[in-house]
Amino acid sequence: MNTTKSLTLGAAMLALLTGGLRADVTGKITLKGTPANADKPIKATDPKCKHDKPDFKTENWKTGAAGELAEVVVWIEGGTAAPAATMPVIDQVGCQYVPHVTAISKGTTVTIQNTDVTLHNVHGVEWHGKGAPTQLFNFAQIHMSGPPSAKNQKFDKPAVIKLVCDVHPWMNAWLVVLDSPWFGVSAEDGTVKIAGVADGEYTVKAWHSQFATPLEQKVKVAGGAATVNFEFDAANVGK
Numbered sequence: 001m002n003t004t005k006s007l008t009l010g011a012a013m014l015a016l017l018t019g020g021l022r023a024d025v026t027g028k029i030t031l032k033g034t035p036a037n038a039d040k041p042i043k044a045t046d047p048k049c050k051h052d053k054p055d056f057k058t059e060n061w062k063t064g065a066a067g068e069l070a071e072v073v074v075w076i077e078g079g080t081a082a083p084a085a086t087m088p089v090i091d092q093v094g095c096q097y098v099p100h101v102t103a104i105s106k107g108t109t110v111t112i113q114n115t116d117v118t119l120h121n122v123h124g125v126e127w128h129g130k131g132a133p134t135q136l137f138n139f140a141q142i143h144m145s146g147p148p149s150a151k152n153q154k155f156d157k158p159a160v161i162k163l164v165c166d167v168h169p170w171m172n173a174w175l176v177v178l179d180s181p182w183f184g185v186s187a188e189d190g191t192v193k194i195a196g197v198a199d200g201e202y203t204v205k206a207w208h209s210q211f212a213t214p215l216e217q218k219v220k221v222a223g224g225a226a227t228v229n230f231e232f233d234a235a236n237v238g239k
């Protein structure tokens with residue numbers, strides 16, 4: 001084979017490997033029924049929290065009118081974990097964690113910061129769905145003025161981690177650490193997109209904070225798009 005032919009073949013194989021065999025897996029996540037633990041307004045006790053906003057309430061559910069369910073982490077089991085190139089940020093704003101749900105590949109470093117001019121403590125536990133959580137870390141973050149107080153924390157092990165604040169008991173956030181490069185978090189319209197999935201047959205899982213057990217199904221990804229939809233049942237909350 002001459003050099004030109006070999007280069008052409010090489011380029012074609014590269015295109016196949018990097019583009020042709022990659023798919024976007026998309027889906028829609030919904031909630032069936034009305035959960036018993038509907039969100040309630042929070043009566044904040046810290047005057048430094050900006051708690052006068054009308055939607056200051058617990059954060060169990062972010063749902064749309066037709067049952068669209070946001071903040072569901074959907075991932076495909078397989079591939080090699082790819083730590084994020086840009087450090088994700090979990091902020092404390094108005095005495096709530098923002099965002100409420102974050103998903104990362106294991107090996108990713110996350111900036112945990114406090115923008116509020118008050119004291120928070122960031123108390124991380126590994127959540128097992130049922131049973132007692134495992135204590136992971138607990139540090140104070142006081143912020144008096146200037147840029148937010150910040151701490152970088154690396155997460156090396158797959159886990160569902162719940163962040164709470166012991167000063168403001170309503171505060172919580174979720175960090176899902178995955179041994180996979182293929183994941184997404186559902187948006188307010190319930191849609192989720194997982195980009196760049198290699199061809200293959202996989203197990204797909206969908207996790208929401210109010211259910212102990214993720215939903216799962218199989219998906220076959222073959223040269224193009226694939227679809228996975230999940231419906232959570234409000235009757236199974238806590239299970």
Ligand SMILES: [Cu+2]
Nearest residue numbers: 120165167168
């Ligand atoms: Cu706090």
